[in-house]
Amino acid sequence: DAKTTQPPSMDCAEGRAANLPCNHSTISGNEYVYWYRQIHSQGPQYIIHGLKNNETNEMASLIITEDRKSSTLILPHATLRDTAVYYCIAINNYGQNFVFGPGTRLSVLP
């Protein structure tokens, strides 16, 4: 199963767009790219997921490269409440055998 790599930490100014990268160079054709975030002492919150097309919802946008080897999660206008650990995970259609890496700790600064 695909393993993802993310930078351990990032800073972003409040009100600016936060762009979080993820590499998944060994992703399989049937694996979706999922993004979750975890705020301290809470369960992970679902943000967005996609297969190959770009996706957008009320929380974020997901940009997946044409070769599907990497993706970027975009929070268009970061707020202090977006400070969290963000996880990028490759999950197949059966929800099998996916693992959480260490994620990216995003700090939104005032």
Next chain:
Amino acid sequence: GAVVSQHPSWVICKSGTSVKIECRSLDFQATTMFWYRQFPKQSLMLMATSNEGSKATYEQGVEKDKFLINHASLTLSTLTVTSAHPEDSSFYICSARGGGRNTIYFGEGSWLTVV
């Protein structure tokens, strides 16, 4: 969005007793549920995967007789920590897969402290 609820949010129990944690999908049917534990400053570690009506599949190193998982319906899974010891103290999180796009949603987590 879809909601997965865990209960209790936190529990303190005496060493040697058993504790049950419930995980419910509130507005969708979950064909598959997952249980994780998370230690401070670490990522989530998958403990087991359960499908409704069948036995759970445990990850290597997770004792199935100690962590009993029951997935009796499409909206409820339970994790029972039997004969709990202080080293079982952790943050336990469930997730459920279902809904229109078969998305995986997580519960709020349950803090277990064994004294």
